[in-house]
Amino acid sequence: MIPYGKQYIDQNDIESVVDTLKSDYLTTGPKVKAYEEALAKKLGFKYVVAVSNGTAALHLSSIVLLHQGDKVITTPNSFLSTSNSILYQKAKPIFVDIAKNGLIDLDLVEFELKKQKIKALYLVTFSGLPFDDEKLKYLKEKYNVKILLDNAHYFGKDSGICDIATYSFHPVKHITTFEGGAIGTNDEKIYKKLLRLRNHGMVKDENMYPWEYKMVDLGYNYRLSDVASAMGLSQLKKIDMFLEKRKQIAKMYHEKLTKVTPLYPYNEKSSYHLFVVRYPFKSLDEKAEFFIKMREKEIALQYHYIPINQQPFYIKKGYFKKFEEMEKYYLEAFSLPIYYSLTQKEQEYVVECIEEELC
Numbered sequence: 001m002i003p004y005g006k007q008y009i010d011q012n013d014i015e016s017v018v019d020t021l022k023s024d025y026l027t028t029g030p031k032v033k034a035y036e037e038a039l040a041k042k043l044g045f046k047y048v049v050a051v052s053n054g055t056a057a058l059h060l061s062s063i064v065l066l067h068q069g070d071k072v073i074t075t076p077n078s079f080l081s082t083s084n085s086i087l088y089q090k091a092k093p094i095f096v097d098i099a100k101n102g103l104i105d106l107d108l109v110e111f112e113l114k115k116q117k118i119k120a121l122y123l124v125t126f127s128g129l130p131f132d133d134e135k136l137k138y139l140k141e142k143y144n145v146k147i148l149l150d151n152a153h154y155f156g157k158d159s160g161i162c163d164i165a166t167y168s169f170h171p172v173k174h175i176t177t178f179e180g181g182a183i184g185t186n187d188e189k190i191y192k193k194l195l196r197l198r199n200h201g202m203v204k205d206e207n208m209y210p211w212e213y214k215m216v217d218l219g220y221n222y223r224l225s226d227v228a229s230a231m232g233l234s235q236l237k238k239i240d241m242f243l244e245k246r247k248q249i250a251k252m253y254h255e256k257l258t259k260v261t262p263l264y265p266y267n268e269k270s271s272y273h274l275f276v277v278r279y280p281f282k283s284l285d286e287k288a289e290f291f292i293k294m295r296e297k298e299i300a301l302q303y304h305y306i307p308i309n310q311q312p313f314y315i316k317k318g319y320f321k322k323f324e325e326m327e328k329y330y331l332e333a334f335s336l337p338i339y340y341s342l343t344q345k346e347q348e349y350v351v352e353c354i355e356e357e358l359c
Helices: 011-021 030-043 054-065 081-088 106-115 133-143 188-198 226-236 239-256 284-296 312-316 324-332 344-357
Strands: 047-051 071-074 092-095 120-124 146-150 164-168 181-185 275-278 333-336
Touching: 011 226, 030 047, 030 164, 030 181, 030 226, 047 054, 047 188, 054 081, 054 146, 054 164, 054 181, 054 188, 071 081, 071 106, 081 092, 081 120, 106 133, 133 146, 181 188, 239 275, 239 344, 284 324, 284 344, 324 333
Parallel strands: 071 092, 071 120, 120 146, 146 164
Antiparallel strands: 047 181, 164 181, 275 333
């Protein structure tokens, strides 16, 4: 079966993990700090805090940015954790429709900003496509909003506009730490609070007894282990190679596919976590039938994402709304295989099968 995505693990990764297993540190040790510093350098942040997964990164970021009752603009086109993290703080997500490229429509975001007081924008760099920095800067300064970039799909240099960016290192992402995540910021105050929140809200300093610690915040056990961080350090050495291969795969899809339309024209700035295409299916049943036929050919397509505000929990809470572009996207879009170890022969087979089934 050819999946839509999967990890790539080589001997160096295995040896880095084994070496750490033989060391004195398995949980929080020197590898965590080394991984955070390497990420900060690669992503362009002053500070990075490594955490147990991408959802933990969003949760801690929401604790720092939000208070009960705050209104937060976000997208229906993401995994559940993006807007769930807003609800964790008893804040209120305000869903806004997407543009044709799958990202939240920033013009509609501004329309909403003009109508009501908004605390923050939770923006998802869907599929790996970054936002227009000038537009983000304009919205941030004019409307005095905080900006969180959910970069679970994106890996690249930060522009310095966002207050916080979150990352995921799940196996299907650009690099993996088994499960894992990170938070990037240039704000020292935010950084120090995140460090506390990651570790039960505890602090220690030189004025305390050797055994003493103090809990100053209600924190969580969201630490990343040294073993996972060793994997991350090894994977990070290959990130440029991983990103280049994804771009090569994307280029080939653009050149060879004729029956479907890529979500957006080829973009060098995209880190192509996903390669999404659109096809004018007449119904979701027809789309499901196509998925089944492709599975019979050993190709596991995927769809990203079911509109969050149409999930049963969100409907019960009164968030149900149909957005024109999101509805059309849900009917038409699906994700093709894209990952480092995908061979040219496998990719050609994927293209061949799609062209045959949608002829």
